[in-house]
Amino acid sequence: MKILIVDDFSTMRRIIKNLLRDLGFNNTMEADDGSTALPMLQNGDFDFLITDWNMPNMPGIDLLREVRKDDRLKSLPVLMVTAEAKRDQIVEAAEAGVNGYIVKPFTAETLKEKIEKIFERIEAQG
Amino acid sequence: MTEQENASGDDPLALARQLVGALESGDEDNSRRLIQELARPYERELFDELGKLTRELHEALESFRGDSRLVELAQDEIPDARERLSYVVTQTEQATHETLNAVESSLPIAEDFASRAADLTEKWTRFRNRELSVEEFREFARELDIFFEQTGKDTEELRRLLSQVLMAQSYQDLTGQVIRRVIQLVTDLEESLVSLIRLSSGRLERDVEPEADERPPEEDTASREADRRGHGPAVPHTQDSGTEVVQGQDEVDDLLSSLGF
Numbered sequence A: 001m002k003i004l005i006v007d008d009f010s011t012m013r014r015i016i017k018n019l020l021r022d023l024g025f026n027n028t029m030e031a032d033d034g035s036t037a038l039p040m041l042q043n044g045d046f047d048f049l050i051t052d053w054n055m056p057n058m059p060g061i062d063l064l065r066e067v068r069k070d071d072r073l074k075s076l077p078v079l080m081v082t083a084e085a086k087r088d089q090i091v092e093a094a095e096a097g098v099n100g101y102i103v104k105p106f107t108a109e110t111l112k113e114k115i116e117k118i119f120e121r122i123e124a125q126g
Numbered sequence B: 001m002t003e004q005e006n007a008s009g010d011d012p013l014a015l016a017r018q019l020v021g022a023l024e025s026g027d028e029d030n031s032r033r034l035i036q037e038l039a040r041p042y043e044r045e046l047f048d049e050l051g052k053l054t055r056e057l058h059e060a061l062e063s064f065r066g067d068s069r070l071v072e073l074a075q076d077e078i079p080d081a082r083e084r085l086s087y088v089v090t091q092t093e094q095a096t097h098e099t100l101n102a103v104e105s106s107l108p109i110a111e112d113f114a115s116r117a118a119d120l121t122e123k124w125t126r127f128r129n130r131e132l133s134v135e136e137f138r139e140f141a142r143e144l145d146i147f148f149e150q151t152g153k154d155t156e157e158l159r160r161l162l163s164q165v166l167m168a169q170s171y172q173d174l175t176g177q178v179i180r181r182v183i184q185l186v187t188d189l190e191e192s193l194v195s196l197i198r199l200s201s202g203r204l205e206r207d208v209e210p211e212a213d214e215r216p217p218e219e220d221t222a223s224r225e226a227d228r229r230g231h232g233p234a235v236p237h238t239q240d241s242g243t244e245v246v247q248g249q250d251e252v253d254d255l256l257s258s259l260g261f
Helices: A010-022 A034-043 A060-069 A087-095 A108-124 B002-008 B012-024 B028-067 B069-128 B134-168 B171-200 B210-214 B219-229 B249-258
Strands: A002-006 A027-031 A048-051 A078-082 A100-103
Touching: A002 A010, A002 A034, A010 A027, A010 A108, A010 B134, A010 B171, A027 A034, A034 A048, A034 A060, A048 A060, A060 A078, A060 A087, A078 A108, A087 A100, A087 B219, A087 B249, A100 A108, A100 B249, B012 B028, B028 B171, B069 B134, B069 B171
Parallel strands: A002 A027, A002 A048, A048 A078, A078 A100
Antiparallel strands: none
């Protein structure tokens, strides 16, 4: 399981990376915004994307839309981990095809729970 | 202005001739009066020009006040910035306390662990040197059992405390986003003040105007664009906090499940 963590704050990337390692996911890579993440996704064999929303250059919502537009990436599970808390934005992310939405500050349990839920649903869909 | 000239009656050439006569005869009072009379039409022109400039300045200031960001900045965003910075203080304080609490709970565990290990090491050395009696060995074995059990519990507790320290560090991301927003506000304020200074220093160029045109035509578009870029954490007691903002993960989950998630 190869996971890409996208956040413009290196501290948050480290936190998520550590939490993922705790959950048994050791193969992670990092990007600091959508525009660096997208080519990494297109050229790498990532199985999961965790992204922030509020980032310079390409925000997370745009990255999500780019992923859904890309034939090779469109079924990639995307979990948003962000401080953006407006209802309109959560609806917007849902409509853009996000698989899960975690609002910061979050707990290790929430991250675990949402990741598991996403995989359960993917397995159920076959 | 021409009416005024006519009203003054005298033609300038006649006045000038009179002035020469008055100067030659040394009539100072008359000379002064004639000089003032000669200058009057030009003074009027100056006053009119000054009046026009004053009016323009007034209008420019009025229009500046009308569509200026300054009003918005002063009324809403500066008070909000104060709340945002207080939020940063609270968040960093909270994170520091969480970290310190975890450290304060971890240290005694580590110290206790070290002292029990030292005690067992000493007994272990005596055992290797065959210095322990059977009774002492039984006691040693019991202590080892307890030590192993306790070590399992302690390391689990330490792991939990270290995770707390890890999660507490998320304050840097959250406060960082808020501080960036305040930096943006300071930049906006600076720009607004610079155009105000440019305006009041009398350089009434029209280059103040285009800024108004650059603004998105509809507030709706502007707010949608802001949504797309993101706002950072919703800070309580600011424009961020309203019914349109969720209060925590539970509300996110409820909203998503209402959308069929």
